[in-house]
Amino acid sequence: MSSTSNINNNPLIAVSENIANIVETIGKSVVAIQGRRFSCSGIAWQSGIIVTSAENIRQEKGITITLPDGETTPVTLLGSDRSTDVAVFKLETELPLAPIDSNYELKVGNLAIAVGRDTERGLFASQGIVSTVGNAWRSTLGGYIDRFIRLDLNFYSGSAGSALVNAQGQVVGFNTTGPRRSVLTIPAATVNRVVQQLLERGHIRRGYLGLAMQPVYLPDSLVAEFSLTTKQGLMVVNVEPQSPAADAGMLLGDILTKIEATPIEKLRDIQAFLEPQNVGKAIAISLIRGGKLQEVSLTIGDSGSRQ
């Protein structure tokens, strides 16, 4: 066991070199993003477009980027979507684009290679394993995320926004933190969708109702009278003026029980209706007002153009 042993067919050495090669290649498309109170990594996702984790962006102006060659340049935030954790910057300098694979199906046990950049530490890598792969899920802010990906990977300062690279050397998403210090990956498919929307419209569209609501239990008599499938509804506690809800004539104290065919019990039940593609659509809301069941038609607004 020394450098004199046969190194040509040693698979461990080969694996190590593969990882180092992947890190070197991807590193040419990974930048460090620096604000006054934060630093994170960013990926050259499309021509002139840098993607990172929105969670870490604490300011909109005065943000600089350190490029792979060490140069520092100011950047403009094009927009960010907290619900999917995607933030997008416009970069004037051309960088080699990261090879992105948005169709790659990660499996539990796949190698997880994280590639990031930090103004102090330069290009950095960490390596772990894909720990959980689940179906599409919705973040606490209602963002639709195409896969639930949790990593067994060490996360350091500046690791937010780092690229998750598979053993093929393709970027399959960016890394961020979830509840209880878990390390999650936002899949490339989700990033692509948000970036496209942002470039087309200049902002991230989210459905907007103009309602504040709170879950309440319904008396058994009402549940029986209207043959409701649930015992809970959402009570309106605020209606914003000039909002879609105000236009639809919704009132304080209305209790929502159903939207279209979906029973409504919790705020989360509403989020699916606030997807970007539903903006401008009319939905039928069943509600209890003054002890009577009514139906109201509401046209979903765009949160980005809200007054």
Added chain:
Amino acid sequence: MIINQVEAELIKISQHLIGLTVEIINHRSGGSGMIWSTDGIVVTNAHVVRGSEVKVKLEDNTLVKGLVIARDERRDLAAIQTKADKLFPSPVIRETPLRPGEIVFAMGSPWGYRGSLTTGVIHTTHWQDSSHKLGLNGQNCQTNNYPLIVADLSLAPGNSGGILADTQGRVIGINTAIVNGLAIAIPSQQIQDFVQQVR
């Protein structure tokens, strides 16, 4: 399967590194040490050895006396001269530059568990800010103006003074500290310089 071949290599490396690793036993503290040369020189961190004399436990559990012949608090290095009956193995030093992402191994006695192997990767080769206070085994030390190795690797108290090696079992450096969860090691080149000054 390749995975079996990888596993076989891992076992080979760990056995090789165990042979190069000793445990340093002090009055109150302890750590790891690495055999540096066949004439019985053992290298460890300065913060591992407090006095001028330590006990050194070899791989086969024999205890030998060690005299601290040099220490450099700034670089956090110490050299110990030991006397053992048998000839010590001689480590191979890695000469080529490191690359972020390459696999590395730490061998030592984390929490006192002798002969423990941990694996990780080189995190960055660009560490410039070495003004951090480094803390391991509850000690603080400064290694200003010296380049450091930064690895994405689990270290614990007791790893101090132990070997950081590459996939060929070559010595990259000496595990010294944990900073923000990252493993910090002093490069072999500095150990070489240090030992040369001693001799």
